[in-house]
Amino acid sequence: MFSRDIGIDLGTANVLIHVKGKGIVLDEPSVVAMDRNTGKVLEVGEEARRMVGRTPGNIEAIRPLKDGVIADFDVTEAMLKYFINKINVKGFMSKPRMLICCPTNITKVEQKAIKEAAEKSGGKKIYLEEEPKVAAIGAGMEIFQPSGNMVVDIGGGTTDVAVLSMGDIVTAESIKMAGDKFDEEILQYVKRKYKLLIGERTAEDIKINVATVFPGARKEEIDIRGRDMVSGLPRTITIHSDEVEEALREPISLIVQSAKSVLEKTPPELSADIIDRGVILTGGGALLHGVDQLLAEELKVPVLLAEEPMNCVAKGTGLMLDNIDKLERSIV
Numbered sequence: 616m617f618s619r620d621i622g623i624d625l626g627t628a629n630v631l632i633h634v635k636g637k638g639i640v641l642d643e644p645s646v647v648a649m650d651r652n653t654g655k656v657l658e659v660g661e662e663a664r665r666m667v668g669r670t671p672g673n674i675e676a677i678r679p680l681k682d683g684v685i686a687d688f689d690v691t692e693a694m695l696k697y698f699i700n701k702i703n704v705k706g707f708m709s710k711p712r713m714l715i716c717c718p719t720n721i722t723k724v725e726q727k728a729i730k731e732a733a734e735k736s737g738g739k740k741i742y743l744e745e746e747p748k749v750a751a752i753g754a755g756m757e758i759f760q761p762s763g764n765m766v767v768d769i770g771g772g773t774t775d776v777a778v779l780s781m782g783d784i785v786t787a788e789s790i791k792m793a794g795d796k797f798d799e800e801i802l803q804y805v806k807r808k809y810k811l812l813i814g815e816r817t818a819e820d821i822k823i824n825v826a827t828v829f830p831g832a833r834k835e836e837i838d839i840r841g842r843d844m845v846s847g848l849p850r851t852i853t854i855h856s857d858e859v860e861e862a863l864r865e866p867i868s869l870i871v872q873s874a875k876s877v878l879e880k881t882p883p884e885l886s887a888d889i890i891d892r893g894v895i896l897t898g899g900g901a902l903l904h905g906v907d908q909l910l911a912e913e914l915k916v917p918v919l920l921a922e923e924p925m926n927c928v929a930k931g932t933g934l935m936l937d938n939i940d941k942l943e944r945s946i947v
């Protein structure tokens with residue numbers, strides 16, 4: 616018999632759904648393709664992502680969550696319902712309880728709206744939880760002990776830095792600098808340096824395949840294609856790791872600064888624990904080459920990359936659902 620509780624990581628870049636007793640059952644990009652004229656949803660998730668930058672005039676591929684906030688609420692609601700229905704085609708979950716992790720900076724009105732959307736998708740009771748806390752739990756940190764744990768969660772839209780103790784956030788910061796902005800910086804760099812226009816997907820390929828943020832730590836190169844800004848014709852160039860390191864130097868320094876400022880506000884006893892336990896990196900952006908090395912050098916504490924960093928929040932919702940009856944009192 617299947618359990619009825621589900622956990623949802625409603626991310627800027629990806630949505631993951633964890634069903635109690637089954638694990639992660641859905642992992643899809645947060646993209647919706649719509650017909651501009653009729654407002655009809657055409658595709659959701661991976662199929663819609665393939666269309667980004669390749670749609671004809673009447674079709675639009677939308678990312679409804681941007682910069683860690685909900686940019687288009689109706690589309691977010693449609694996407695959430697689509698994914699919940701997708702995992703529940705056989706109707707095995709009637710009236711599940713849902714634990715949803717959504718961007719940190721959303722307003723009370725948006726929180727209420729997400730709850731309503733989840734209720735309309737069949738949820739019996741909806742809980743919302745803060746992302747860094749769930750990411751830390753999913754990364755295996757013992758956050759319920761009276762000791763300091765620090766997590767840096769680098770997603771698509773936001774980076775959340777938090778120090779947790781006894782199950783709660785002690786100090787935290789959330790900045791709108793994460794994976795999407797890295798792509799944008801790479802795109803702008805190629806435009807400036809080579810007068811070549813490239814798409815978001817190409818910029819992401821560069822980031823994943825050749826980028827590093829630790830000077831000299833990676834020596835790769837990749838051929839990329841785009842449109843020459845002068846001739847208007849397609850052109851291929853080769854881009855090297857060192858160039859991408861230069862392009863990402865400023866954006867990554869904002870993440871380093873944010874982590875430093877959280878450490879500066881952390882009570883000394885907890886700081887001492889962080890020296891012993893290290894900082895844990897979660898989120899897809901944590902996979903960016905050299906982030907762990909750079910943070911370790913700058914913060915002067917050990918920095919460890921979580922196992923499967925992109926799944927930490929979804930795994931964390933699963934662990935929280937195991938204790939949901941105990942947690943009911945403490946979460947919204």
Ligand SMILES: Nc1ncnc2c1ncn2[C@@H]1O[C@H](COP(=O)(O)OP(=O)(O)OP(=O)(O)O)[C@@H](O)[C@H]1O
Nearest residue numbers: 626627628629770771772773794898899900902903
């Ligand atoms: N190997 C990699 N190297 C660098 N970046 C990567 C890698 N793999 C994935 N990413 C980036 O991780 C980001 C997505 O991470 P994740 O799924 O954790 O975000 P999210 O939870 O949807 O976002 P948010 O937490 O901001 O709402 C994307 O920007 C993606 O390009």
